[in-house]
Amino acid sequence: MLLAFAAGSSLYGQYSVTGTVTDSEGAPLIGVSVLVKGSPMGASTDLDGNFSLELTDASTLEFSYIGYATQDVEVSSDNNSLQIVMLEDVNKLDEVVITGLASSIKRSNLANSVASIGAQELAGITTQSTMDGALYGKLKGAEIRSNSGAPGGGMSVKLRGVTSIFGDQQPLYIVDGIFVDNSTISLGTNIVSAAAGGGNTSTNQDDASNRISDLVTEDIENIEVLKGASAAAIYGSRAAGGVVIITTKRGKSGEPRVQFNQTFGLTSPIKLLGQRVSTVDEVRTIFGEDAAAEAAINGVNDYEAALYDNSGLLSTSQLSYSGGNDQTTFYISGLYKDEEGIVENTGYKKASVRANIDHKFNDWFDISFSSNYITSTADRGFFNNGNTNTTIGYALAFTSPWENLFADENGNFPAGAAGSNVLETVNKITNRENVNRFLNSIRANIRLFSNDRNNLRLALTAGRDEYTLQTIGLFPQELSFFRDPSSLGGVSINGNTINEVYNLNAFLIHSFYTDNDITFRTQLGLTTESFDQNTVITTATDLNGAQTNVDQAANVGVFQNRREQRDKGFFIQEEVNFQDKIIGTIGLRGDKSSNNGDADKLYYYPKASVAVNLHEMMDFNGFLNTTKVRVAYGESGRFANFNDRFNAMNGTIIGSNAGLVTSTVRGNSEVGPERQKELELGFDMTFLDNRAILEFTHYRKSVTDVLLRAQVPTSTGFTTQVVNGAELANSGFEVSLGLSPVQGKVQWDTQLNWWKNTSEVTRLDVPAFNLGGFAASLGQYRIEEGKSATQIVGTVKADDVAELDPDGDGFAVYGNAEADFNLGWVNSIKVGNWDMGFVFHWKKGGDGVNLSTLLWDLAGMTWDYDDTTLDPSGTLGNGDYRTSEWFAGNAGPWIEDASYIRLREVGVYYTITREKLSNACDLRIGVSGRNLINIFDYNSYDPEVSNFGGNVLANSIEVTPFPSSKRMNFHVTATF
Template sequence: MRTIKLLGLLLMLLPISIFAQSTVSGTVVNDNGMPIPGVNILVKNTTKGTTTDFDGNYSIDLEKGETLSFSYIGYRTQDIVFNGNNTRINVSMVEDAEALKEVVVVGYGDQTVKSISGSVASVTEKDFNKGNIVTSESLIQGRVPGLSITKGGGPGSGSEITIRGGSSFNASNAPLIVLDGLPLNNETAAGTRSILSSINPNDIESFSVLKDASASAIYGIRAAGGVIIINTKKGRGELNVTLDVQRNVTKIDNSIDVLNASQFRTLVSDNFPDRLDELGEANTNWQDEIYRDAVSSDINLSARGALFGEIPTRLSLNRSDQQGLRRTSKFDRTTASLSINPRLFDDHLKVGLNANYSNVDNRFAAGVEGSAIAFDPTQPVRDPGSPYGGFFEFRDNDGSASSNVPRNPVAELLQTRNVSNADRFFGNLNLDYKFHFLPALSLVTNLGIDRTESGGAFSRPRTSALGVNAEQGEFIGNLSRYSQKRTNTSADAYFIFDDNYGDFGVKLTAGYSYQKFESESFTTGEILDPNAQGPRTTVADDVVFIGYFGRANLSFKEKYFINGSIRRDGVSKFNPEDRIEYFPSVSGAWQISEEDFLKDSQVISNLKVRAGWGQLGQQDISSTTDYLSRYQRGLSNQQYRFGPNAIVPLQPLYTNPNISWEILTEINLGLDFAFFDDRISGSVDVFERTADDLLSFVPVPDGANFSNQGFQNIGEFVSKGVEINLDYNVIRQDDLNWDVNYNFTAFDREITRLAFGQDIFVGGISGGTGNTIQVQREGEWPNSFFTYAQLYDQSGQPIEGAYADINGDGTIDDRDRYVSGNGQADMLMGFQSNLTYKNFDFNFNLRASIGGEIYNNVNSSRAQLGNLDLAAPNNLPVQVLETGFARTPDVILSDFYLEDASFLRMDNITLGYTLENFNKDSTSLRFWMGLQNAFIITDYSGIDPELGSGGIDNTIYPRGRTYLLGVNYNF
């Protein structure tokens, strides 16, 4: 009887428990009232959840007291408690640029900032550099510790990009760049300036820099230089149109200090008076003549919104016209991009379609700085009686152009037409399907293509003195054309399982990656020269990458994280027996600030420790078939005659069947922290990386192969370093905000093993024949300078040809050269400041490089009095007035020409003013002005200590100072 009563009571209570649960619905909109599709809606402390549809609507069952959490990338998360009465909950979400930092894109997916255990830096649009940004990498120059970006001086020129100083001798040290899931080819297409120059920087939304091996290992054999993931802007629900217009002028602010005409005449008179009659009457500054004030403009128009009211879409157009400082140099770019991101089947299928087109016109200006430095300043630019287009040229008695003399650099610029045009299409289709029967499981497919068709022409007229027909002894000019087609296709497919089991979080990724690079090129050869090689078509060997990868991200109570990955990679560059390798990684993190003893701290708002280990590969060498036995057909004018037949010979080429990739192993320890409600935040990373089996282009013993040099796997070096990043919100008020960032990197690198312990001489320099100034030596930095120790007199002046007898054998020879420095900085620093006061904004970027040396090859090869007595008297750098050096063969190997390369540079300064609600609500008009390359503080006597190639400065393209004006209209 008692059991029946109890059962009846339970049946009476059952309806009460059912009706206690209510169906809650609503609409989620942005601060402009537009619906937001795809908002994540979770019931806190449960596994229940849903997402908004295309119209921003949602519906979910709730019990009284439960909390709904609304989150969406780029917006502040909102929590709302259900009171049991109001079953209609509408939410207006507020955009928050800081929220973008909560999710960071990593290889094949994304992770929350909290769960990341490797060394990953994310830079979003809010923190990008301002100014005349022509190529995308300039957006983050100086913003990330451990990331070095050295920009070239030419318009649209590429940059030397390294992460943590690089990891190879002669293979590529550039990072892998992944654009919207498509890994790019680091080789520049014919007729283009860089792999990023055809991408509109205004289309970039964020960068993720994967610095250590545990973060990069998912990309296997291509990630030894680190990985930079670029994500472009996508469409959103609200309609927004932006027009950006900027105009700038760049002026030369530094040049090589050479003798003026008066000093030159005096020096010739004092040293070679018999040559005074060869001098002219002009007073020409040849460096002023080859440069100009470069006027440039950049226009960006973009629109984003919901196509047909439902499909998030973004369209952008860009036109950039950039003049170079060198006369005739220019870079013109036109781009169009389209992004469509619908969500289908109740948001179970996310579609991302990105299509980009660019057309780039280049005119390349010859590197005439060497001629401008050396050309006689007493001669005029133009000579009305000259047969060479009216330009002055040194001529022999018969009126023909002299040989072994500098050519008129202005004539070379104006009489040379080196132009190119490149069409590039790149894009990808991303499909992310969340299975209906198992929402925790997703299948992601990414298909990408990057195709460039480029071509160009090179020509000079007959009146140019720069080309000669050897048979007829007369100048005939130049004419040649070339073209190239390059295709990069990729296909990735991977599963992601992401679910929680109580306090445990599990995210598993497994997939397959395929990529193929194809290239075909054509050249006419020198059309005007009957003895030149004829037209030739070259089809490069296809390069194919195949990889299988897996990753596990495990968490417990959102406090303890373990991440591991492995990739099985293969590449067609190597012997079939050696082309497969495995690249593992493992890392972990502890979110200490989530522990009970810190959770309620008023001082520490975030504290996390990280540790990671991983291995990477490096396969980026110039030759893709060294493992094969190969033969090269001789040229048409290289023939042997056997009887009546002319035979074109076949020449065997270098082969190394054992060539393989480099292996890099890295350990990383990190600490992330934030204090006082995130007013002060930052990170510290300490790393050690060992690069083994280094690919080097080294000499081969005579008779051992079909070449005297080739690629071999030799050597090992170790890099160690520390990175610090600090963000400080100095002032946080309604009308006044001031944020600063400081980052610091310190390096130490050492070669620990070379083949047979033998030195490898590198770093070719001008002056003499076959001279090198650097060495790879065990126990030293890679590319260390290898010089004589200069001796000085009592007054501190260098004594020409006098060097220290270091080994004490009484003879000065190569055994007395010593390691005197290296061409890489010991420390890198960056400092950024962003200040807003009401409608005003002011920001600037500083960068510093400390330590490291630069070899002044301009002075070492040119600042010698003997150059006044060449076939035509050459002008000299003014340093010769201090040294009085005549001409000693070994003078170029003196450490006297090694200088401190440290500098402090102000990259950008901008000041702007914004008119809010310019002509209607939610519109704005911003006017701004800026200064780029504002100043540099350095002890280096040359033009720029940052632009020396590998630490060697030999007549580089200078960077000028740019003055900018711009306007931004947002409506």
């Protein structure tokens, strides 16, 4: 009876609403969402932009489409035939932002500052070598820096300051629901360079790439960056470094679309340092008659230019095919990239195949597949620190330009006077990464129940990231630095890593709509993640002649590192939306992990936020179009490091037998995750008829239970133990101003992003200590209560102790790695069929430790060694002065201001429409560049590199890196 009555009443007064949705030029828009506000009812437009709905009462329809401004239209039985024209959403206020594991929200209703980058911003201006290159200068609140100029990428990302001391500070990356691994895995070359001392196999000084560089920028549709705990709390103990959510391109209903992109380009060094002498007379004056006599025979050679002043060819080809119908859509793409480095025998090759398929079985069940195979080869050269004078940049610093290092007619190289011939090293060594990677996910949406008031759906996600990494290092026996009988006598390195990541997520999402336009959305979810990594590096020394197999050597060593981690969690979240005027959210995440001291203990992370759209509640007399104030609080965490809770065993030789000894670090069964708490306040407003948008955010973040190593009594048999024993604080500001100052036939959109962060160690349960770098005499970070976590200190010469070291602890503060501020300026200009874009990035302040110049100074070969120009303070700052200061005990001369201004990207394109090409295709041609303008006083190749990879508390320290490069590209895109 009740069902019959309900069915009968729903037919009373029923009427149809039909319509067509087009863009501003009259082209139909396919797949536009048409929702009845205040209910779960809706539809989407078909191939011709048409839609229809059956309604019973006067209602408000909401039309939304990616890249276009959302429109609300009143309908009734008297107004039921619609022609909707959608306009581009310049300010992206109606853009849907993915913020949770199974949730999204309109940007205008967000209570957090979430940075978004679309496909056009990622790859629309210039072709990127790797994904990391597409992010520079575009994300406020993010410090993104390249670790090296070596082909194949490698970057570190720090979101809103320092969040750990010894833990990984990189964000969590999620691609189409897959938890993606971003490890940096040692190449094993430390056995030759001894950069970390003792010839150990595993070190972070190998200049290895990190695995996020595998992703294909051209396949990405959108990137959302959740920068702080208030936004990322729903991800719990994986989110202390923030969360980067990547959505790849998917097909759309309509005619099949084929697109071919081809890019050719050249790369060249940003900067060369130069040399102290360039003529025989200069050699005689400075280095004497013996050196001049040798220079008269061999010439004065510019070996830096011979190594680095080269052009590399670049090529990227991509073909994509997409389309579909109302039930099934698809996106299929293939890419091949081949890039030469500026150093001989270096380069990067990558091939990728992707298939994204979406299928709607019926009104209550749909499914999405994503599959990506990537294979790449990176030849990275041999750079960074090298205590054996073998790495290329290190040996170059001690190479005299009057030496003869060139090969003879038989291809044999002479030995270098410093024991290393850099031209021979470049010519003969191999240092390679081979990657084979599979990324797969499946997502299912099941609508369990729906009526006028309720909507209940089940969302399931399974993700898999699996890759193998093979590293190959070949250092043949004939190299100069192996000619000494006491040397390693040729080295072969073979590394193999198998990495597997699985994640399974299940979510129930219930929406409840009331009569007074209040929407309640409840989410319940369960998650489980599995991480397994097994690395085996085999090193062979004293090779048999020209043999390269690891079994053809007098000495063979094996290093193995295994990591296994199992995480489980749940979350619950409630969102209340009152007429898009007030939007409140509360939530709770619970996590447990095998890394914690108690693997079965749940740790809880709450969140709460409120956004108030004031413009929906009051009239601002036309000046302000929209105004939103927002406040958000959240907590997230970082699991303890693998093995922190165990007493590790180290291999050793006992007598003549293999044995084990206990590590000097005691495990801690009570160790727990680091916890981050963040309060974020802000406002967003648009004005000038929505042609301007201003966003302001202030955050205060504390990190408690920071992991440290504390000393323990030696009577225990150990020296240190991992404890939760410190607290950090970060505070910062983020401001964004977007403008459309010119509209019409000429369209100019511009955006300024400004941000800054300050950090402090607010509690330290152990004595202050140095970390990062090599020694205080060379500049290190210092962790000290009440001081910045990124301060750089060093030793003090005796004459300056009273002024620079009043505390008498032996250290002076010479700088701070944290920037004073960053400013990014992103622009897009369209004039008819022409379009142009450019990105400037200004980093003001932030210091770096320039140990490359230290080495050149010690060798007496620095380009400015004899320069008598005084700096603005009246101080002589040439190489001779720096060296004398260092020998006197002053670590300051090589701690430099690392500010810069860069033209990150610039591109100019022209589109020839298919009407002018006999309807064959649309053709877009253009030229672009990257890093074409670089302004900095930093006395090395680039202020943006790191000898220690992604280590945030060491990444401003450089030692003879692979020089950074700039690029020029020519592009052709045909769309059929």
